[in-house]
Ligand SMILES: Nc1ncnc2c1ncn2[C@@H]1O[C@H](COP(=O)(O)OP(=O)(O)OP(=O)(O)O)[C@@H](O)[C@H]1O
């Protein structure tokens with residue numbers, strides 16, 4: 025018992041510098057988001073401030089069109105997640121349950137697409153969306169996010185599907201169920217947790233994406249949150265930092281909470297799916 | 301209920317032959333046990349009957365119908381899986397009623413059947429529980445119940461008891477046997493435990509490396525094993541084998557001792573003389589086969605003696621209590637007609653046996 | 656007939672996803688290859704084949720070489736730094752101690768937040784006049800004047816590398832934790848019985864067994880970091896005076912600031928091939944792991 029206590033103290037002592045650096049930006053966000061505008065550039069710079077100005081948030085909401093960007097982000101992330109999952113579930117099922125010609129090649133293809141980053145293809149993607157007339161259309165982001173996330177979702181789902189015993193479906197067939205019935209009544213109910221977890225990760229990835237959104241969305245009413253916040257900072261003479269920080273607080277805290285709750289699934293999924 | 305006919309059935313996985321032409325006729329109402337060492341293809345054969353594996357060659361008939369291309373759900377077969385395969389998101393009741401609900405049977409009818417089966421299996425108290433909340437033995441019974449409510453043509457069991465502890469296995473063995481006597485459903489039961497096979501089967505099919513070695517009732521296999529493999533596989537402890545040469549109605553061991561035998565074989569032929577440990581008895585008059593005691597293991601009910609004869613190991617089981625010491629020489633005899641004789645080259649039984 | 660249908664079922668299941676991936680990820684590669692060999696107007700019109708001219712221009716451009724060199728430093732420093740920190744962190748997080756759950760949550764936190772937001776916050780925190788990093792360091796008495804962190808390229812680049820390390824730690828730690836948690840406990844017990852010290856255990860058991868996971872963490876990180884735009888883009892946009900440009904920021908400027916589309920396409924293609932090489936390496940590593948796993952799997956099935 026005391027051994028564990030001592031170890032805990034040592035470990036926390038070792039980890040604390042890293043944790044301070046990790047938590048530092050969060051402190052900066054909060055402290056800036058609630059301070060009066062006049063105290064942004066005090067000299068010497070200081071953490072302290074005279075009053076909590078919660079109105080910063082409501083002012084920011086109006087001045088930065090936060091609501092519009094929020095809706096855009098929500099639409100893109102939800103739709104991209106839905107498309108990615110809809111296409112990945114059958115593919116992951118096939119990978120987990122069937123042997124078929126070309127399976128190895130498909131696996132390699134998935135690995136390759138996972139490695140392809142949007143930035144390398146961004147010019148080609150822009151030209152593609154141009155020719156499809158999808159520039160300035162949020163659906164261009166839906167399609168690209170879905171495509172770039174699919175390798176991850178297929179792997180994640182496949183690794184969970186593999187842990188659902190094949191016996192169960194066979195037992196259902198023996199009980200007189202067709203393949204479709206066994207899929208709907210036996211397999212899918214058991215796979216729901218995996219699908220929820222995968223969906224949330226895809227959502228977060230889409231929610232946070234920057235490069236493609238910056239490139240494809242040319243007019244400010246189509247901006248997603250990261251681009252909208254970036255636009256408040258980039259190329260401006262006068263940056264309203266208290267508004268920017270208020271916006272980052274609102275955009276990141278909900279996602280960070282959900283993520284903290286789910287990170288243990290990611291550790292498992294990574295260990296099972298991505299690495300193996 | 302229905303017979304099952306297996307004609308020249310083969311199975312290949314890619315280039316690998318797993319079953320090399322199996323012929324087997326399972327009669328209506330019969331309880332047939334497939335035994336054999338791990339990897340010999342028992343599960344594969346069972347799953348082909350079930351329709352869970354494709355058939356690479358030959359025919360499988362249920363009744364008079366060839367079912368090679370009939371999907372599993374249309375074969376009207378119930379199966380108990382080794383890991384039970386209970387649906388984890390359904391209660392015991394839902395597990396047992398799943399097949400009936402798929403058939404759109406009337407609710408009250410389903411209820412009657414499930415409760416009846418639960419009564420037989422002592423599961424009435426657990427119907428609302430989820431499989432997670434059951435012990436291993438109870439889960440096993442739910443798996444049985446799921447098969448039971450079906451009134452299927454054939455029951456298949458793939459090592460259904462292998463996940464239970466030794467005591468429970470004996471209990472469930474008896475229960476399954478009693479159930480079969482009551483329902484009389486044609487059953488195929490896979491195990492690698494030869495005691496399970498001996499106690500439960502109407503007929504046993506001994507398999508080895510994708511082939512059938514022998515088919516017969518438990519006593520036929522015990523009394524007249526067709527070859528060395530079956531002789532070795534059936535019975536515990538295993539049959540003793542003494543290698544020697546056939547000479548004028550006797551087997552001559554390397555050290556010159558002679559064992560009377562009346563097998564038909566050419567003089568000088570290399571043969572294997574087989575005798576079960578439980579058939580050996582002590583000679584009181586100093587005649588009989590001399591063996592040097594190496595290890596003595598009392599089990600309480602009997603004594604197992606490991607000894608050496610002409611450099612070859614030999615085991616004897618005595619129910620009486622003797623006081624043996626390692627190094628001691630004992631003399632062994634056996635009743636007439638209990639010895640076996642096999643051709644050493646082919647492993648086949650030599651007709652006529654030995655004495 | 657029925658059999659033929661059954662065989663096509665898995666293919667039909669993967670086909671829709673495959674089609675999307677080919678259209679969105681496959682097609683642009685060919686388009687880039689095609690574009691990179693053409694004269695392209697500012698507005699994206701292909702005005703004719705020009706052989707390898709775009710490539711010549713790229714390779715004659717000192718900014719390209721500088722960016723390439725800096726990309727190398729950036730990738731090497733971030734991946735190396737990340738690994739050096741993540742390994743001990745993962746080992747601590749894999750051990751049992753009070754508050755481990757909370758520690759894991761905090762270490763993983765940067766992963767939840769988009770790189771853009773992190774970079775925006777750091778840009779403000781590093782502000783040369785009022786940044787709270789200056790406030791902190793001045794309070795602690797480490798500096799007595801605010802420092803203009805992002806005003807000179809060399810300091811800015813170092814700071815960016817540090818932020819890059821910070822945001823790469825969660826992912827790397829996760830992979831290493833996955834590896835550590837699959838480590839056989841009895842091997843350690845046997846080693847203790849054989850008289851191995853803590854360091855011996857790390858050297859002779861942990862490290863060799865972790866090697867596949869470390870390899871994969873390196874390769875994946877190299878790929879991600881090599882491709883990472885937001886940190887540098889948001890904090891300095893490759894400036895001042897192109898002093899923090901890496902290939903991706905340089906490429907982005909060429910394509911979407913300066914409208915040199917042919918040249919940008921050529922750089923994209925060069926980067927694509929670099930990436931392809933890393934990917935091959937990764938595929939090879941993964942399939943080697945698969946093969947190592949294959950044998951025990953067979954046994955369990957039999
Ligand atoms: N999907 C498969 N692909 C390739 N070979 C297989 C496959 N399934 C089984 N086999 C091989 O077929 C042989 C027979 O397997 P089977 O499962 O029928 O053995 P078994 O007699 O049931 O053994 P056990 O008593 O261990 O369950 C084994 O050698 C096995 O390795």
Ligand SMILES: [Mg+2]
Pocket residue numbers: 342343344
């Ligand atoms: Mg088996």
